[in-house]
Amino acid sequence: MTLDTTTLQIAFGAIAITLFVLFYTVSFRQTRSAYSAWWCAAIALFFTGTTSYLLDGTAHQVWANPLGNTLLVMGAVCVWAGARTLRTSRPAWLQLTAAPLLTLLASALDDPAADSWSGGAVFLGMMALSIGLASWELWRLPSSYSKVQAPLAVSSGLVAILYLARCLAFVIEGPDGYVFTTYFGSGTTTLVTMLLLVVVSFSAAALSAEQIATDLRARADRDALTGLLNRSGFLDLAATHTDRLARADRPGTLILADLDFFKAVNDTHGHAAGDTVLQTFAEACTETVRSTDLVGRYGGEEFIFLLPGASVSRSEDITRAVSLALRGHSTPGGFEMPTVSYGIAAIEASDYDLDAAIAAADRALYAAKASGRDRSVRAVGPALEQGRDSSAGPAGPPGA
Known part of the structure; x- marks a missing residue:
């Protein structure tokens, strides 16, 4: 049986919602950490964005395709925001909304009713940039921060490289070019992204578990009234x-x-x-x-x-x-x-x-x-x- 793009998108959505339920119940409800919250939001946005693409080829494509592009970029931005909270603090709202708004504008103005790849270059570029920034934030963490930060940074970096290669192939050849359709088409990318999503999610769950232990150690070493060391x-x-x-x-x-x-x-x-x-x-x-x-x-x-x-x-x-x-x-x-x-x-x-x-x-x-x-x-x-x-x-x- 040949797995077409629609089948892979349905499988991706099923995996995403399963990971969301598992990550929310096992990780976020225990840690209540900002990182866990951002990662839950990212998985939910990946799921809803991918689901929107199922309406391509119908009368609803005119709004569903720009929506799917925007939601996926929002999910990538949430990945970056979560990684940033581990090192510094939450990004400003302008930083969170700039990439999704640019993607929405580019997709809406590029004839989405007739072109399922409307705003494709901007969409792929924003995905590569957001996930690349997340990988960079994870890589910059101190080596003693976590045992899983390196594989998590590498996994995120691979996803960013994949989207960057797709963006370049799209700009050079267009969505119907040989390189793009053979190596970076929706089916191939969905399958690779699905596998990396599983790897990254389990790494993120391990990181959240380590955060619980770190928080407990920090509370044990701190005076509750003054916040100084006890x-x-x-x-x-x-x-x-x-x-x-x-x-x-x-x-x-x-x-x-x-x-x-x-x-x-x-x-x-x-x-x-x-x-x-x-x-x-x-x-x-x-x-x-x-x-x-x-x-x-x-x-x-x-x-x-x-x-x-x-x-x-x-x-x-x-x-x-x-x-x-x-x-x-x-x-x-x-x-x-x-x-x-x-x-x-x-x-x-x-x-x-x-x-x-x-x-x-x-x-x-x-x-x-x-x-x-x-x-x-x-x-x-x-x-x-x-x-x-x-x-x-x-x-x-x-x-x-």
């Missing part, structure tokens, strides 16, 4: 960073920070106000430190920093900048933000022991509290270097 998450990453410093023989500093008289904020203004202060301090930290630095909530109103490559003097500058940023934030109740005390310990060639650095920073923090608060005190090694304190701002009153 204690265990910070210590795990800090140990890795400290090992790298030791191997590279580079310095670094560790800072312990404690909000002064934080209990008074809770007692006077309520725990909601205390939560606002913690969140605001976390925001001041992330605004100030580098992307390569680590910041975590160590417990209660105490926070911890690891600054790879930073000297103690540079760390003192950072504590002053954090305190200044904290004072610059307004509060809903209009109360004054608390001051902060800091203990700073150097991590250098003499000792890359993370636990020892934390202990030294803790002693320095105690000294900062004892000497009037609202300041940073440095510690070098296990012993405090007395008299080496740096004011982070006006000192607060003594007391617990």
